[in-house]
Amino acid sequence: MPVFRQAAFVLAAHDLAQLPPAAGVEIAFAGRSNAGKSSAINAIVRRRRLAFVSNTPGRTQAINFFSLGKDRFLVDLPGYGYAAVSKEERRGWGTLISTYIQSRRSLRGLIVVMDARHPFTPLDLQLLNWIAPLGTPNHVLLTKADKLGKREAATALSKAEGIASQWAQCSVQLFSATTGRGVEAAQGVIARWLREARP
Secondary structure (H helix, E strand, O other): OOOHHOEEEEEOOOOOOHHOOOOEEEEEEEEEOOOHHHHHHHHHHOOOOOOOOOOOOOOOOOOOEEEEEEEEEEEEOOOOOOOOOHHHHHHHHHHHHHHHHHHHHOEEEEEEEEEOOOOHHHHHHHHHHHHHOOOOOOOOOOOHHHOOOHHHHHHHHHHHHHHEEEOOEEEEEOOOOOOOOOOOHHHHHHHHHHHHHOO
């Protein structure tokens, strides 16, 4: 889709004071540190290294903004749940993520990235419960679907849809940055949110 070809890095905010003005439309990505969030972003924008991919989980330690042009942004939130950082760092990331999600006026949709083999961890559930009262739509990408057999993938999707049904604004799909499975579907969700958010 043409809108994603414009994706370009704008800035990294390491604390709330560094966030840009809440103008325009933002679609944020959140997920556990090892769920493949950066790879998902790169697959969706059809770029190899727009979002930094590392073999070491927890490398995304800031809120990264990517412009899609015309006051439209993709926002990469810090990965959560990575045990090899200090408790203080984890608390800091948690505050950054929760404050952004719960108070950012320009946030119009949240993509929640989960490993298809281990979805809906307690931290994932906490995230979905944070955003539920706001009425902000959210869409779950069950990443690394290529690591599941056909029957396993179908079962994982069915179970995830059952769990997601408790939130009115939550939808789910299978996704693989490696094979491209589900990329067009994810692009479609984001493009629809961007269209619906226009004044």
